[in-house]
Amino acid sequence: MTTVDGTGLRQRALDALLTARKRTSLLTDCVDDGELTAQHSPLMSPLVWDLAHISNQEELWLWRTVAGRAALRPEIDSVYDAFEHPRAERPSLPLLPPAEARAYAADVRTRVLDVLDTTALEGRPLVESAFAFGMIAQHEQQHDETMLITHQLRKGPAALSAPPPPADGAGDLLPAEVHVPGGPFSMGTSDEPWALDNERPAHTRFVPAYFIDTVPVTNGAYLRFMADGGYTDPRWWQPEGWSQIRKHSIAAPLFWRQDGGQWLRRRFGVEEPVPEDQPVVHVSWYEADAYARWAGRRLPTEAEWEKAARHDPASGRSRRYPWGDADPEPAHANLGQRHLSPAPAGSYREGRSPLGVRQLIGDVWEWTSSDFLPYPGFRAFPYKEYSEVFFGDEYKVLRGGSFAVDPVACRGTFRNWDYPVRRQIFSGFRTARDAEPV
Ligand code: AVJ
Numbered sequence: 001m002t003t004v005d006g007t008g009l010r011q012r013a014l015d016a017l018l019t020a021r022k023r024t025s026l027l028t029d030c031v032d033d034g035e036l037t038a039q040h041s042p043l044m045s046p047l048v049w050d051l052a053h054i055s056n057q058e059e060l061w062l063w064r065t066v067a068g069r070a071a072l073r074p075e076i077d078s079v080y081d082a083f084e085h086p087r088a089e090r091p092s093l094p095l096l097p098p099a100e101a102r103a104y105a106a107d108v109r110t111r112v113l114d115v116l117d118t119t120a121l122e123g124r125p126l127v128e129s130a131f132a133f134g135m136i137a138q139h140e141q142q143h144d145e146t147m148l149i150t151h152q153l154r155k156g157p158a159a160l161s162a163p164p165p166p167a168d169g170a171g172d173l174l175p176a177e178v179h180v181p182g183g184p185f186s187m188g189t190s191d192e193p194w195a196l197d198n199e200r201p202a203h204t205r206f207v208p209a210y211f212i213d214t215v216p217v218t219n220g221a222y223l224r225f226m227a228d229g230g231y232t233d234p235r236w237w238q239p240e241g242w243s244q245i246r247k248h249s250i251a252a253p254l255f256w257r258q259d260g261g262q263w264l265r266r267r268f269g270v271e272e273p274v275p276e277d278q279p280v281v282h283v284s285w286y287e288a289d290a291y292a293r294w295a296g297r298r299l300p301t302e303a304e305w306e307k308a309a310r311h312d313p314a315s316g317r318s319r320r321y322p323w324g325d326a327d328p329e330p331a332h333a334n335l336g337q338r339h340l341s342p343a344p345a346g347s348y349r350e351g352r353s354p355l356g357v358r359q360l361i362g363d364v365w366e367w368t369s370s371d372f373l374p375y376p377g378f379r380a381f382p383y384k385e386y387s388e389v390f391f392g393d394e395y396k397v398l399r400g401g402s403f404a405v406d407p408v409a410c411r412g413t414f415r416n417w418d419y420p421v422r423r424q425i426f427s428g429f430r431t432a433r434d435a436e437p438v
């Protein structure tokens with residue numbers, strides 16, 4: 001990566017914390033106290049829970065653990081422990097009211113900036129390369145994405161707005177798929193300073209040759225699946241996915257509605273015709289899997305996704321991003337909630353991989369066929385509840401990040417996971433197929 005000394009990482013940590021807080025404020029200042037404390041969906045916490053949980057984690061890791069100071073409000077820890085209370089229960093907890101949550105957040109942050117200023121960034125794994133600060137900035141950004149999902153689920157007029165994404169490159173004539181040669185590549189990382197435990201360590205994977213879609217599957221393509229009876233033919237569906245769509249009468253992506261002959265979607269309080277050129281979003285793993293089978297294809301494995309995103313055939317090296325090792329700039333990818341939708345398929349020419357695959361980073365999270373499992377040599381760090389307790393066959397891996405992901409929480413190695421039934425998340429997909437052996 002870009003070489004950064006201790007000072008550089010301290011500055012980077014400061015920037016990341018400030019950027020995250022700006023976004024947290026944007027997401028929580030645009031609605032009134034009633035909306036902050038309401039539960040907009042049983043799938044989500046009240047926004048005011050996320051707000052105080054962000055600061056409780058910051059206090060726990062940076063104030064108490066890194067600085068070794070006493071708990072500021074030990075009595076609230078259990079309320080903000082995500083494992084003690086499922087989301088559906090959180091509205092009935094004794095939550096800090098909005099003004100108190102904001103005061104707590106400001107107090108923790110003032111103390112933490114002092115800790116960042118005065119802590120030697122060496123000697124302990126937690127502070128090496130400012131890791132704990134980077135981890136907490138990523139945690140806040142992840143909850144900001146969660147809060148954006150809550151905004152999407154919330155009823156009523158729009159509270160957020162943003163300009164539409166640019167469509168540069170969307171007019172380019174592109175092949176439908178790209179061939180990725182078979183062979184080994186380096187998956188995961190051992191030297192990305194703020195990579196989380198589940199991205200580590202770097203290890204060699206052999207991946208047979210395959211083809212992968214140049215761009216994510218679009219709404220237009222998905223509409224063809226729907227028009228072809230995709231939701232009414234059990235041949236395309238895993239049994240659990242078929243039961244889910246039957247039980248809940250699912251026949252389109254979440255937030256879509258048919259009006260006469262036209263499909264509309266609700267997006268952050270505004271209804272609009274479904275844009276055919278944009279990647280489909282708000283589909284479950286089962287929907288993605290069914291579409292792929294209908295198309296005579298399959299979802300890529302996690303290793304295939306990462307090889308397409310990071311492998312540089314010229315050097316044989318794995319890079320940090322599809323475009324190289326440079327940190328994401330606005331021209332590379334639709335990240336950071338600069339826009340409130342994916343960009344048209346083909347956009348972000350500058351973000352393409354050496355083999356020409358586009359939009360691997362940003363726009364929509366991409367479902368892969370893989371279960372969320374540890375890499376060989378995995379070690380939980382700094383706590384088992386970030387990744388380890390989720391390993392197994394219950395969760396599917398998503399890659400690449402969405403328009404709602406900040407660059408600090410997104411890279412070629414970053415792994416997200418969720419239940420295969422989930423569709424309120426900013427999830428889309430691309431498809432793949434085996435290449436015939438030569
Ligand atoms: C990695 C997005 C699945 O939101 O459940 C936030 C991130 N972990 N607080 C989640 C996380 C603890 C996590 N995901």
Ligand code: FE
Binds near residue numbers: 139
């Ligand atoms: Fe959390």
